[in-house]
Amino acid sequence: MELAYIPSPSSGVLYLGPVPLRGYAFCIIIGVFVAVWLGNKRWIARGGRPGTVADIAVWAVPFGLVGGRLYHVITDYQLYFSEGRDWVDAFKIWEGGLGIWGAIAFGALGAWIGCRRRGIPLPAYADAVAPGIAFAQAIGRWGNWFNQELYGRPTDLPWAVEITSSADGRVPGTYHPTFLYESLWCIGVALLVIWADRRFRLGHGRAFALYVAAYCVGRFWIEYMRVDEAHEILGLRLNNWTSVLVFLLAVLYIVLSARKRPGREPVVEPGADGAGTGEDTGDEDTPGAGGEKAAEDAEKPSPAGAGGTGPEAEAGSGERAVSADEADGGARDGAGSAKKS
DSSP states (O other), rough: OOOOOOOOOOOOEEEEEEEEEHHHHHHHHHHHHHHHHHHHHHHTTTTTTTTTTHHHHHHHHHHHHHHHHHHHHTTTTHHHHHTTTOGGGGOOGGSOOOOHHHHHHHHHHHHHHHHHHOOHHHHHHHHHHHHHHHHHHHTTHHHHHHHOOBBBSSSOOOOEEEEOOOGGGGOEEEEOOOOHHHHHHHHHHHHHHHHHHHHHHHOHHHHHHHHHHHHHHHHHHHHBBBOOOOOOETTTEEHHHHHHHHHHHHHHHHHHHHHHSSSSSSSSTTTOOOOOOOTTTTTSSSHHHHHHHHHHHHSSSOOOSSSOOOOHHHHHHHHHHHHHHHHHHHHHHHHHHHHOO
C-alpha cells in the first residue's frame, strides 16, 4: 500500500527562456507584496497617508534580506567556510537560507531609518505591518518546499512531505513538513494580532510585540522537530534558545509599555490629511473622525439671521446693507423734492 504524502517539486527553478524563475525567490517577493498591501490598509485606517508603508518598506526590505542572510551564514558558517565548501555560496540567497531573527532585527533598523526620515514613530509603523509580516512568513515558507528543505523527523503521516534530493546530506524519504507547520502557525499569528488589535486597541508597538511573542511559541516546538544540522546548547538547538529569549523580551515589552504608555497613539503621521475609519483595526474614534464631522457641519448652510459666518451669512449681510443704502437714498430724494416744491 502506497502512503499518501506531499510531493516535492523535481526542481525549484522554472526557466522562462533564458530567465530562471526560482520558487524560493518568488515566494519571498509575493510575501513582501502581501505585507506591504495589508500594512498600507492598516496604516490608512490608523490615520496615515497612503503609500507611506511602501516608502518605508524600500528601506526595511533590503535591510531585512541582508540581516536574514547574515544571521543564517553566521549561525551555519560550516555550510560555507568548512573544508570542501565554497564561500561564494554564502551570497547565493536564492538557494535558501534566511534567518528570521536577523531579518526582523535588520528590517527594524531599516524601518527606523525610513520612519525617521518621514517623522513617523517606529512603534506605530511596526503595529501596522505586524500581521502582514506574519502572512509574508507564511508565504515565504513555501520557498523551502521548492528547495526541499526545512523538514522534520521521518513519518508516515498522510501529510508527510516526500524528499527526493540527496544533496547536502539529505536522505530521501517522507518527513514531517515543518515548513508547512510554520506556515500555518504564521497565519494563525496574523489572525491573532488582527483580533487582539481590534479588541484591545494595541498601540506603541504592542501589536508587533504580540506578533513576535506568538511566533516564538510556535517556532520553539517546530524547531524542536527539525533534524537538519544545527548548533546546540545544553541539548537544545540555537534557534530554540533564541525563541525563548526573544519571547521573554517581547512579553516584557508588552507589560512595561502598557504601564508606561497605555492606549494608542492619537496621531501616527503628522500632517496626514486622510482620516482613518478604523475599518481594519477596530477604531471608532480614530484621529480625523471629528475632522470629517466638522467638514460636514461646515458645508451646512447657516440659518438666516443666526449670525453665521458662512458664505450665506455674508451674502445676507451684503443684501441688508444694500437695502439700507437704497432706503437712505430714497429718503434724501424725497426731501429734495419737497424743498423744490
